[in-house]
Amino acid sequence: MASSMATMRERLSQAPWGLWWIQGYRLTRIELRRNLFSWRAAWIYFLAFVPTFILLIHLVVDRHSGNSISEDTSILAGIVQLYYIRLGVFFGCLGIFSRLIRGEMIERSIHFYLLSPVRRELQLLAKFAAGSIAAILLFASAILANFVLVYVGFGAAGSDYIFNGPGLGQMESYLAIIVLACLGYGAVFLLLSMMFRNPTPAAMLVLGWEAINPILPSLLQKLSVASYLRHLMPVQVGAEGIFALLTVKTEPVPAWQATLGLMALIAVVLFYSCLRIRKLEIRYTTD
Amino acid sequence: MAVYKRSYRAYEGPVTSPAERILVLARYAWAEAWASKITIALFILCLVPCLISLVGIYAANNPLVRSLINGKASELINVDAGFFLKVLSGQCWLALVLLSWVAPRVITFDLADSALPILLSHPISRFGYLFGKFLALFATLSIVTWIPCLGLFIYQGYTSTLPWMAGNLRIAFGILAGSFIWIILLSILGLALSAWVKWRVVATGVIFAAVFIPAGVGAIASAVLRTRWGFLLNIPYMITLVWQRLLGAPEHFNTDNFLPNGSIACMLTLACLVCFAMLNQRIRAREVVRG
Numbered sequence: 001m002a003s004s005m006a007t008m009r010e011r012l013s014q015a016p017w018g019l020w021w022i023q024g025y026r027l028t029r030i031e032l033r034r035n036l037f038s039w040r041a042a043w044i045y046f047l048a049f050v051p052t053f054i055l056l057i058h059l060v061v062d063r064h065s066g067n068s069i070s071e072d073t074s075i076l077a078g079i080v081q082l083y084y085i086r087l088g089v090f091f092g093c094l095g096i097f098s099r100l101i102r103g104e105m106i107e108r109s110i111h112f113y114l115l116s117p118v119r120r121e122l123q124l125l126a127k128f129a130a131g132s133i134a135a136i137l138l139f140a141s142a143i144l145a146n147f148v149l150v151y152v153g154f155g156a157a158g159s160d161y162i163f164n165g166p167g168l169g170q171m172e173s174y175l176a177i178i179v180l181a182c183l184g185y186g187a188v189f190l191l192l193s194m195m196f197r198n199p200t201p202a203a204m205l206v207l208g209w210e211a212i213n214p215i216l217p218s219l220l221q222k223l224s225v226a227s228y229l230r231h232l233m234p235v236q237v238g239a240e241g242i243f244a245l246l247t248v249k250t251e252p253v254p255a256w257q258a259t260l261g262l263m264a265l266i267a268v269v270l271f272y273s274c275l276r277i278r279k280l281e282i283r284y285t286t287d
Numbered sequence: 288m289a290v291y292k293r294s295y296r297a298y299e300g301p302v303t304s305p306a307e308r309i310l311v312l313a314r315y316a317w318a319e320a321w322a323s324k325i326t327i328a329l330f331i332l333c334l335v336p337c338l339i340s341l342v343g344i345y346a347a348n349n350p351l352v353r354s355l356i357n358g359k360a361s362e363l364i365n366v367d368a369g370f371f372l373k374v375l376s377g378q379c380w381l382a383l384v385l386l387s388w389v390a391p392r393v394i395t396f397d398l399a400d401s402a403l404p405i406l407l408s409h410p411i412s413r414f415g416y417l418f419g420k421f422l423a424l425f426a427t428l429s430i431v432t433w434i435p436c437l438g439l440f441i442y443q444g445y446t447s448t449l450p451w452m453a454g455n456l457r458i459a460f461g462i463l464a465g466s467f468i469w470i471i472l473l474s475i476l477g478l479a480l481s482a483w484v485k486w487r488v489v490a491t492g493v494i495f496a497a498v499f500i501p502a503g504v505g506a507i508a509s510a511v512l513r514t515r516w517g518f519l520l521n522i523p524y525m526i527t528l529v530w531q532r533l534l535g536a537p538e539h540f541n542t543d544n545f546l547p548n549g550s551i552a553c554m555l556t557l558a559c560l561v562c563f564a565m566l567n568q569r570i571r572a573r574e575v576v577r578g
Contacts, residue, residue: 047500051507058511075510087503091496098488106486200491201325201388207495 023118024126031130035096036137044095044134047088048142051079055149064153069161073170076150077235080143080174085181085226086210089139093185094203096135100127101277102193108284121274128190128270135182143178147171166234173234173255180232180262184225187269194276228262231255308411312419313426316393320427329388333381333431340374340439348446366443368536371458375436375530379469382428383498389427390477391490393420398485398569407572417478417566424474433466461534469526472555479562482569498522515544519554 035041101124104110113123151158151167161167188206192199213224221227231253253261303311320326346352347364356364364370397403406416440459444452452459477494484490505520518524528546531538 050504051511054504054508054511062512078510079507083503083507087500091492091500094492095489098492102488106488198488198491200488200495203492204384204387204495 020119020122024122024129027118027123027126028130028133031100031127032133035099035130035134041134044092044138047092048138049145051083051088052142052145052149055146059149059153062153064155064158069151069154069157072150073235074237076146076174077233078237079146080177081230081233081237084139084143084178085229086207089135089178089181090185090207090210092139093131093135093182094189094200096131097128097186097189098193098199098203100131100190100193102197102199105282105284110282114280114282120277120280124190124274124277125270128186128273131190132183132186135186136179139178139182140175143174144171147174170234173232176259177229177232180259181225181229183266184228184262187266187273188225191269191273191276194273194280222261223265225262225265228253228258228265231258302410305411305415308409309415309419309422312411312416313422316420316423317426319396320389320392320423323388323392326385326389326392329385330431333378333385334435336374336377336381337435337439340370341442343370344439344443344446348443348448350448366447368455368458368461368534371436371440371462372530372534372536374439375432375462375465375534376527378432378436379466379526379530382432382469383473383495385431386424386428386473386477387491387494390424390474390494391481391484391487393423394478394481395485395487395490398482399487401574403570404572404574413570413572417570420478421474424477425470428470428473429466432470433463436462436466457535461530465526465530465533468529468555472522472526472559475559475562475566479565479569483565509544515546516550518544518546519550522558525551525554 101110104113114120147167147170151162154161162171189199189203192202192206196202210224210226213221213227214230232255343364344366346356347366397406407413411419437459440452440455440462444455476497480493480497481487481490484493502521502523505517505524507517508520509515509517524540524544525546528538528540529548529551530536532548
């Protein structure tokens, strides 16, 4: 046991970390440019910033009274929980992360990557990093803008809520939720894009799974990205209608535990993706 | 060897009528849609709720079963407009799943393989081409929406101990009209998005996103701007209202969010017109070659 640990340590110390870092950095930079600064990425900007635009109209058109801060706080929580997590980040990550591998196959350009003298796991992780950075950059800045636009209209009461009240803590929680959502959905969609020729039906199953997740037993709820994120929400938005009757109230999970649980899920999915990409074969005639 | 002068002469034999040409396209599109095993699996999945409803109708009309189910539980399986609204809603949402798989299959291959100029060089118009594809989608979606729903309606009329069918003809009309509106909207949307996106992988996701993302945006607009008109972007909400009103089922949405029929009709027509504009832009006998 001790000898195998020593061998492992020796192999790790002898690995060309410097070279891997440069290769990963350059691959990430290329992918990041393609994900952020191309016309094809315009729709992700739309997904991220459309609530910001509506909040801007609200700021310009509507009057803000101090009494409606709590109402606007609930609306912001609803936007994060019901729009960003369920739709915006979901479809945004589906587009970004499916394109990283499957998009290259459709464009018949993935062989350039596979033939280059770069480890496949490194390519996968670099692509994942690029997709994650792009998604986090867009959605986190949208959340930040939304937060500012919600409270800036209240003037002194708004700034008091942010700096002397629970505002800053809520903003930190929203940012953490968005970062984890991007990483979680990103890892899942990257894996799906390698497993299926058309990953969208599987992604729709994931969407359905996430939607019915609150009514599942607590053990099955652990196999979902949204369930971990629900525990991190600073303001709870309750289910309405028939779903309120069917929702299974699980034990409240501490934030650190929910974060660790989701990180573990991401690590497992990425590890399996690394194993799969080692055996990835392409036939452009069938793919 | 003798060389004869050969000049072009138009074909003078019998030709098929324009309507038949459209049916040829529809037939091939139908075959393409059903060539996939996933289509068949989805079709079977779409029929599962109908089978459950069939059992429900049997149970509702069987005195023995009703006597076995005590008290309030027996009221749960009352077969009325509300029951058929649930069946129709379920079938129509499953039709969206089927469409997201089938619509890209019937059109993206022609566009991705640059086959459109060849197809349109035949004596068939752009409208004829699209109408042929539309017919294939209409038929595909019909067999999971109004056909099984009307089958259930007839079965209820047959098994009911009381004269039921004549008094509830509005439900049958509602099923037919509601399904037609949904199928036409979905088919045009599916064709437009599949033609626009070109890649089948992406088109499947875009069809879902085009239904649900505006719904989310509309809900945000309604909540933030304190207006009910944001729901005009919410296709699921609007179409559920249409089904409720056509079937005469009790409306279970908040009355503050009431939308008049005229505004719903205008919005759905506008969505179709946008789709037509997209199709007009994409379905052309041309090939763009980028050097």
